[in-house]
Amino acid sequence: MLSAYLIHIAIIIVIYAILAVSLNVAVGYTGLLNLGHIAFFGIGAYASAILTKNDVPYTLALCASGIMASLFGWLLAKITAKLKGDYLALATLGFGFVVYAVMLNWTKLTRGPLGIPGIQKPNIFGWQITGAGSYLIFASVIALFIVLIIYRIVHSRYGKLLEAVRDDAIGAQALGKNIYHLKVQSMMISAFFAGIAGSLYAHYISYIDPSTFFLSDIIIIFTIVIVGGLASLRGSIIAAIIIIALPELLRFIDIPSSMIGPMRQMIYAVILILILMFRPRGIFGRIDLD
Amino acid sequence: MFLQLLINGLIAGSIYALISSGFSIIYTTNKFVHFAHGSTATVAAYFLYWTFSGLGIPIYITFPLTIFVAALFGFLIHLVIYLPLKKRKTSSVILLIASIGIMIFCDNLMQLLFGANVKILSIFPHGRGIEFLGAYITPIQIAILIIVLILFVGLWTFSKYSRLGKIMRAVADNPELAKTTGINSVRIQHWSFVIGSAIAGLAGILIALEHNIEPSMGTHLMIQGFTAAVIGGVTSLPGSIVGAYVLGLVENFGIWWLPSGYKSAIAFVLLLAFLLVRPQGIFGINKGARE
Amino acid sequence: MLEIQGIKKSFGGVEAIKGSNFIIEKNKITALIGPNGAGKTTLFDIIAGFTRPDEGRVLYEGEDITDKEPHIIANLGISRTFQQVRLFKNLTIGDHLSMVENNGDMNLIKNIFRKKKVKRVKQETYEQVLEDFGIKQTLETHINDLSFGQRKLLQIAMALQKPHKLLMLDEPVAGVNKVIQTEIENLLLKLKEKNETILLIDHDIELVHRLADHVIALDAGIVICEGAPNEVLKNPKVLEAYLGE
Numbered sequence: 142m143l144s145a146y147l148i149h150i151a152i153i154i155v156i157y158a159i160l161a162v163s164l165n166v167a168v169g170y171t172g173l174l175n176l177g178h179i180a181f182f183g184i185g186a187y188a189s190a191i192l193t194k195n196d197v198p199y200t201l202a203l204c205a206s207g208i209m210a211s212l213f214g215w216l217l218a219k220i221t222a223k224l225k226g227d228y229l230a231l232a233t234l235g236f237g238f239v240v241y242a243v244m245l246n247w248t249k250l251t252r253g254p255l256g257i258p259g260i261q262k263p264n265i266f267g268w269q270i271t272g273a274g275s276y277l278i279f280a281s282v283i284a285l286f287i288v289l290i291i292y293r294i295v296h297s298r299y300g301k302l303l304e305a306v307r308d309d310a311i312g313a314q315a316l317g318k319n320i321y322h323l324k325v326q327s328m329m330i331s332a333f334f335a336g337i338a339g340s341l342y343a344h345y346i347s348y349i350d351p352s353t354f355f356l357s358d359i360i361i362i363f364t365i366v367i368v369g370g371l372a373s374l375r376g377s378i379i380a381a382i383i384i385i386a387l388p389e390l391l392r393f394i395d396i397p398s399s400m401i402g403p404m405r406q407m408i409y410a411v412i413l414i415l416i417l418m419f420r421p422r423g424i425f426g427r428i429d430l431d
Numbered sequence: 432m433f434l435q436l437l438i439n440g441l442i443a444g445s446i447y448a449l450i451s452s453g454f455s456i457i458y459t460t461n462k463f464v465h466f467a468h469g470s471t472a473t474v475a476a477y478f479l480y481w482t483f484s485g486l487g488i489p490i491y492i493t494f495p496l497t498i499f500v501a502a503l504f505g506f507l508i509h510l511v512i513y514l515p516l517k518k519r520k521t522s523s524v525i526l527l528i529a530s531i532g533i534m535i536f537c538d539n540l541m542q543l544l545f546g547a548n549v550k551i552l553s554i555f556p557h558g559r560g561i562e563f564l565g566a567y568i569t570p571i572q573i574a575i576l577i578i579v580l581i582l583f584v585g586l587w588t589f590s591k592y593s594r595l596g597k598i599m600r601a602v603a604d605n606p607e608l609a610k611t612t613g614i615n616s617v618r619i620q621h622w623s624f625v626i627g628s629a630i631a632g633l634a635g636i637l638i639a640l641e642h643n644i645e646p647s648m649g650t651h652l653m654i655q656g657f658t659a660a661v662i663g664g665v666t667s668l669p670g671s672i673v674g675a676y677v678l679g680l681v682e683n684f685g686i687w688w689l690p691s692g693y694k695s696a697i698a699f700v701l702l703l704a705f706l707l708v709r710p711q712g713i714f715g716i717n718k719g720a721r722e
Numbered sequence: 723m724l725e726i727q728g729i730k731k732s733f734g735g736v737e738a739i740k741g742s743n744f745i746i747e748k749n750k751i752t753a754l755i756g757p758n759g760a761g762k763t764t765l766f767d768i769i770a771g772f773t774r775p776d777e778g779r780v781l782y783e784g785e786d787i788t789d790k791e792p793h794i795i796a797n798l799g800i801s802r803t804f805q806q807v808r809l810f811k812n813l814t815i816g817d818h819l820s821m822v823e824n825n826g827d828m829n830l831i832k833n834i835f836r837k838k839k840v841k842r843v844k845q846e847t848y849e850q851v852l853e854d855f856g857i858k859q860t861l862e863t864h865i866n867d868l869s870f871g872q873r874k875l876l877q878i879a880m881a882l883q884k885p886h887k888l889l890m891l892d893e894p895v896a897g898v899n900k901v902i903q904t905e906i907e908n909l910l911l912k913l914k915e916k917n918e919t920i921l922l923i924d925h926d927i928e929l930v931h932r933l934a935d936h937v938i939a940l941d942a943g944i945v946i947c948e949g950a951p952n953e954v955l956k957n958p959k960v961l962e963a964y965l966g967e
Contacts, residue, residue, distance in 0.1 A: 174524055176531070220703065220707060221706075221707075223707075224706060224707075226522075226523060226524050227463065227464050227523055227524060227527055228706055230464075230524060230527055230528075231464065231527075231657065231661075231702070231706070232702070232703055232706050232707075235654075235699035235700075235702050235703050236699075236703070238654065238695065238696060238699045239696045239699050239700060239703075242692060242693055242695060242696035242699075243696070245692055246690050246692040246693055253692075290834065293833075293834045293835075294830070294833070294834055297827075297833035297834060297836060298820060298821070298826070298827035298833055298836075299827050299828070299829070299830050299833035299834075300833075301813060301817045301820070301821065301827065302821065302827050302828065304810060304812060304813055304817075305810045305813065305817075305821065307810075307812075308809075308810035308811050308812055308813065309808045309809065309810055309811075311772065311792075311804075311808055312804070312808030312809060312810065313793075313810075314772070314791075314792040314793045314796065315770065315792060315796055315802055315804070315808065316793075316796060316821055316822055316880070316884065317793050317794075317796035317797040317825060317884070318793055318821075318825070318827075318828065319791070319793045319828065320793065322828070323828075326830060330830075356650070357535050357538070357647075357650065360531065360532065360535050363528065363531075367528070372812070399547075400543055402539075403539035403540070403542045403543045404539070404543065406535055406536075406538075406539040407535075407536050407539045407540060407543070409532075409535070410532040410533070410535045410536035410539070411532075411536065413528070413529070413532040414512060414529050414532045414533065414536075417516065417521070417525055417528065417529050417532075418512070418515055418516060418519075418529075421519070421521070421525065427812065428812045429522075
């Protein structure tokens with residue numbers, strides 16, 4: 142019983158680690174303050190769920206979830222290309238909200254607030270994943286792969302360009318770098334992996350509804366990224382473990398289960414505010430957000 | 432139908448204007464997006480619910496008390512969280528993220544204290560209202576329109592003739608100039624939080640009377656209040672009020688074609704459109720707002 | 723090489739550039755002088771594509787580059803520095819130097835698979851650049867750890883390292899100490915010998931006198947005088963503009 146519970150937490154940690162690492166590509170490395178990351182997560186989850194419900198093979202659906210999210214990343218980056226700082230943050234938040242509203246209201250596609258139940262467990266070229274243990278292994282392998290790719294990206298010369306865009310976009314332009322391309326690509330990479338995380342989530346929980354992807358849940362991902370530190374992959378992963386595991390302690394205190402949800406959100410909010418006030422660079426961060 | 436939508440739009444606009452005007456006052460002097468501003472109205476609404484329905488305190492005491500609590504709430508947030516952050520020369524983006532943290536904290540705290548279900552404040556009975564050329568309007572709605580109108584005349588007078596109001600406008604026009612002429616900016620910022628939050632407190636009361644109270648309403652209010660402010664031009668007080676009515680009308684006429692679930696999304700689409708096409712808003716003087 | 727035709731630009735109703743015309747010739751050093759607010763940097767920004775003019779055209783090797791994006795203009799061979807140094811504060815000197823070399827870093831897929839390690843030869847080239855410019859720090863040094871003068875040096879080094887035909891330097895010696903100032907001046911003299919094409923903004927009349935082949939004097943957005951340094955610097959209109967400041 143306890144081990145099943147621990148495996149569950151571990152899977153959630155893996156999914157949030159992917160979300161945080163991918164968000165860090167946009168926010169930490171490229172300086173694109175994206176408050177709508179949760180929308181990519183949702184788009185990936187819905188894409189994968191709807192496709193497999195229509196008998197598309199799981200592996201295809203998994204890829205499609207990333208591509209679909211990535212396309213929306215392209216769209217978001219295009220429409221916000223000229224915005225910076227506060228205005229970019231709010232426009233991306235708005236994007237997240239619009240996506241949420243569509244999920245809730247386009248009932249023909251998403252079944253609206255009823256959600257999509259009975260999402261099948263993954264079947265990868267004949268290997269049927271059923272138990273939570275094997276799902277954890279599967280999700281971990283994917284996460285490892287994603288972290289490896291992102292690690293390669295951010296430590297390459299290309300990654301340095303992304304950092305150049307963050308530090309001084311005009312300076313990067315003067316060196317002949319197309320900053321619009323870089324911003325769009327960064328957002329697309331970030332969105333792609335968030336979409337994959339969405340697919341992993343949908344096929345694990347087997348039921349999705351719009352409430353999981355409401356904008357207030359961006360606070361979890363953001364808290365992870367800020368606590369771990371901007372432009373630190375190691376930080377995001379370690380912070381994902383801490384931030385997801387910590388509120389689980391609430392379950393061992395004798396409080397009604399209806400209170401756990403709000404309390405968890407409040408804990409995240411408090412951690413976020415405290416870290417911004419007292420250690421804005423997070424655990425492993427080396428840069429300031431400005 | 433048209434008239435009914437017009438009335439609904441104006442009433443929604445009035446309430447949004449209460450949020451957007453306070454937001455604009457705070458933004459003008461502080462130069463960052465105080466996202467938890469909508470939560471001030473939520474806290475006020477729940478405070479009213481608690482004191483009136485819970486403790487049975489009569490309205491002539493609890494109404495002013497609610498506005499006071501809202502003002503105090505805004506002041507404390509500024510004193511305890513924003514001011515220390517500003518002292519570290521934190522960027523406006525960090526302040527924005529912190530304010531989202533505060534918003535989520537408040538919304539969830541209200542849910543924890545009062546539960547997720549909607550609360551109804553039965554101070555005045557909700558009648559069907561007065562018929563007026565085929566449209567209906569309730570006495571509360573008429574009261575809202577009148578109260579908001581009076582408030583705005585007051586605000587206008589305040590910003591035009593009072594010393595504090597003049598200073599605030601000076602700071603809005605030229606923050607650097609205001610700094611060099613020795614205006615105590617922290618004091619002005621405190622006052623802008625107090626005044627802005629007090630108006631949000633009034634908004635909380637009116638919302639509690641007109642609609643139901645629920646924990647997540649702060650988020651929605653903020654989206655609408657902020658959008659209204661951007662439409663009008665964030666640093667322009669009259670602009671933010673006009674923007675609120677524009678938004679109220681667009682939303683209400685918009686649901687003629689769209690399902691009502693898209694109501695809040697309409698605000699965001701409008702927000703995106705303005706950020707892209709005219710970030711300085713209709714009346715804004717904030718040049719280089721995209722920077 | 724570069725031709726400015728009837729450029730006009732105003733900011734919020736104030737005319738910064740009021741119809742400027744001039745030509746920058748190949749293999750010559752052209753200096754743009756004038757009091758603060760004369761519109762020198764605005765002209766720089768217009769040439770480099772960071773600001774769009776309201777009217778007029780910029781021709782570069784006969785090609786109209788007026789409406790081109792800054793990065794495209796940079797890749798056409800116009801290399802510039804900024805008055806306020808624009809470097810990437812969280813990156814190292816090595817990162818900066820590898821960035822100017824070519825645009826191979828723009829390709830995402832190639833970069834994922836490329837080996838991370840910088841080739842020995844390249845490493846040595848970079849170290850040579852640092853030595854030439856008198857920067858004693860290693861390639862791994864972060865920009866945050868450099869002094870203002872060193873940053874200014876590095877920026878000029880990058881502009882030079884970048885493949886270019888025209889070099890635009892915005893006040894290269896402003897705000898640095900005497901030692902570095904001399905260093906930069908010597909460097910510019912060396913560039914003059916190498917027949918580089920340079921457009922230079924500077925306040926230092928002495929330096930302009932020694933360095934420039936051609937001087938263009940701007941005041942309040944208008945070219946008031948141009949020609950050889952001797953003539954321009956003695957022109958009463960130029961003296962008035964400077965003294966009247």
